[in-house]
Amino acid sequence: MHITVLQGEIQKKAADVLVVNLFNGTRPSGAAGAVDRAIGGQIAAAIDLGDFRGKSGETLLLYTQGRIPSPRVLVIGLGQAKDFDLEKSRAAAGTAISALARLGAKNAATILHGTGAGKLPVAAAAQAVAEASLLAAYRFDGYRACDRSHPLKKLRVIEIDRSKLKEARQGIQRGNSIAEATCLARDLINHPGGDATPAYLARTARRLAKSQGLRCQVLDEKGIKRLGMHALLAVGQGSANKPRFIALEHGPKNGAPLVFVGKGITFDSGGLSLKPARGMEIQKRDMAGGAAVLGAMAAIGRLKPNVEVRGLIASAENMPGGNAVRPGDVL
Structure with missing residues (x-):
């Protein structure tokens, strides 16, 4: 419209x-x-x-x-x-x-x-x-x-x-x-979990950064491991869609920034602790916090407030599989 x-x-x-x-x-x-x-x-x-x-x-x-x-x-x-x-x-x-x-x-x-x-x-x-x-x-x-x-x-x-x-x-x-x-x-x-994967959220962040003049950094498994984010790696290790850590930034780096942090679990089956089938289809919404951060950063990029703002999203897909984290594992 x-x-x-x-x-x-x-x-x-x-x-x-x-x-x-x-x-x-x-x-x-x-x-x-x-x-x-x-x-x-x-x-x-x-x-x-x-x-x-x-x-x-x-x-x-x-x-x-x-x-x-x-x-x-x-x-x-x-x-x-x-x-x-x-x-x-x-x-x-x-x-x-x-x-x-x-x-x-x-x-x-x-x-x-x-x-x-x-x-x-x-x-x-x-x-x-x-x-x-x-x-x-x-x-x-x-x-x-x-x-x-x-x-x-x-x-x-x-x-x-x-x-x-x-x-x-x-x-x-x-x-x-x-x-x-x-x-x-x-x-x-609203996208299905099979499409809106951690890599998809990362591509969306990069596209936003390019169109709105934001700074963007995306970490893959190696980068996540290097920073010691073992819990994020564990959540995603049972899935073929590997985790991403996404950081978007706007504005001058002066003083304490305003920081938005969003959960980006693109599908949360529960892993080996499988959730009940009833309502399983809505577990794609477990990334709504990450989606809200991307939306907020899109608006900030357009409105361009004179303040530093950072958007952080830890994204993974929690699935059962031969390599999934087990209850009791030490991370």
Whole structure:
């Protein structure tokens, strides 16, 4: 999904669907009011009939019948204004994306959620919209024969105040970076254990380092042994997929760094102490900590904070085999 920021009045924009919002117990105002007037008071009529109140997560779909360039308007309920915060702004954006998917919309235009009566900063609200929209649209379809990707390909954020465009664009860019990094972590966790091996995580780290300007070091069995990491070697010695120790670094080396450490056991069968068959398929998720570190370092590489950050991942595959570590072995 490509998210952009444009200046203008949302009721004058052409899209498959326009997205506006309303707090619980209020009348249409601001952008929602402008849209309501342009389509003949349909939002106000729905409120008067009790069909829409603006509760958190509530939606109202209206058809404009040619009154404005866009054929449909989606109104998102924001709940009580006094309780509104960034998390509720994210929830509103996620609700909108789910509704747009059900409609099969390919492009949409939206306002930010909560920058008026909700009193949220423009940059923070824009970041929330970008994060929630991309994460709500996430699909993992790499192994499917048919395309089940989210239909929405283009989302335009409409800001009427020209002086706020820079803040909105900065927020969208930051939200994009964080959401894309989160999607990377999700992809790594969703891959089958036979594909997302320790070597695969190492290749992902090297690719991130090259694309985001990070420093990367990957240790194989010899390097791991040289540093005395015998427990990591023991966990992986029953598998054909050998362990890797991965280190990613960002920023200047001055002072104490911020360090993320992630567990990267790409499949944890239990080794000779075999785990029960029930739930065995989810043991591929034992590398979720390592995936989170890779995602965090991807975001850090994009955002480039002026601080040293290190990401460390000990990765192995724990399998039974003739060379597997035995209970009671001395490491």
